[in-house]
Amino acid sequence: MGRVNAMYPDKWIGRGGPIAWPPRSPDLTSLDFYLWRHLKRMVYATPVNTRQELWQRIQEVCREVGNTPRIIREKCLYPPSNKSYNLARSEDDPSMGQSHQIRLILGEEKVRQGGCFVECGALDGETRSNTLVFEKRFGWKGILIEGDPKNVELVKKKHRKAWTVDACLSTKPYPNTVMFHQQFNIGKISKKQPGHRVAGHVEVLCLPFYSILLAVNTTTIDYFSLDVEGVELDVLKTIPWDRVDIKTLSVEFIHGPEGKSALKTYMQERGYSVYSEVTHPGKLANDFIFVKNDLMPVTEVTLT
Structure with missing residues (x-):
């Protein structure tokens, strides 16, 4: 400690040092990113009048937070609509x-037998939707995930027959909050820090993919459409592949800083092959189509 005192007089924290170790560590952890703020918001959802009431409320909230899938289902999911579709166009495959x-x-x-989809980057629930045809024409169940609260309201107005998730997919294996840059179809997670007011940005909750699946009580997905403007690989790395069965995926590759090859290699290491690439001259599509190795078609298939 003598050397530390000599090099950093009155400028270090520790036991027996000039500055006592604070009750809250200065090191950031996953709890700092999400849990403490979430707990406080839940504890003070209604006024607390006494110290005893505060203590009871904290205990109740901590027990409730332990049931993460139920919390997600109650706080972040909108159930499938039972109303008639309210779509802008008659086509069922945009x-x-x-x-x-x-x-x-x-x-x-197989498609006609039904299935389950997840579409992250759901936008308004109709424009260039990769899952609408499976839901509308073939009766599939599914989950629509959209990080921009403005777009979530648009999705709800379409009366889709799928769960709608008002949150981003987390790039961490735990919930966290981020600043989201709102730009309709090119909105994305921003590098700006939460807790500050920034024009065109909104603070949003991010949830792990696996936690969302547990909230709707399914771990088998026939088709996962992932378009999150550059953090696709980060999202994929949060998935516990040994606990889920995802048969096919379309994953946008154009914006990821790691490049196409890194995305392709990662999925190959998880037991998937590239079936094809989907591109569009107007850059409206730049996706890998992945399929589990044991499901790769051996003969050419045509649709009726």
């Missing part, structure tokens, strides 16, 4: 080609 490739992989018979 996808840029991704859905067609998935149908080729699975085969028409």
Whole structure:
């Protein structure tokens, strides 16, 4: 300690040092990023009048937080609509080609038997949706995930028959909050720190993919559409692949800083092959189509 005192007089923290160790560590942890703020918001959702009431409230909230899937279901999910569709166009497949490739992989018979999808980057629930055709024409169940609160309201107005998640997909294996840059179809997670007012940005909750699946009580996904403007690989790395069964995916590759090869290699290491690439001259699609190795078609398939 003598050397530390000599080099950093009155400028270090520790036991027996000039500055006592604070009750809250200066090191940032996952608890700092999400849990403490979330607990405080829940504890003070209604006024607390006494110290005893505060203590009871803290205990109740801590027990409640332990049931994460139920909290997600109650606080962040909107159930499938029972109203008639409210779509701007009559077409039921506005996808840029991704859905067609998935149908080729699975085969028409399997598609007609029903399935389950997840679409992250749901936008307004209709524009270039990769999952609308599976839901509307074939009766699939599914989950629509959208990080921009403005877009979530648009999704709800479409009356989709799928769960709608008002949150981003987390790039960490735990919930956290981020600043989201709102730009309709090119909105994305910002590098700006939460807790500050920034024009065109909003603070949003991010949830792990696996936690969302548990909240709707499913771990088998026939088709996962992932378009999150550059953090696709980070999201994929949070998935516990040994606990889920994802048969096919379309994953945008154009914005990821790691490049196409890193995304392709990661998925190959998880037991997936590239079935095809879907591109569009107007850059409206730049996706890999991945399929589990044991589901890769051995013969060419045509759709009726």
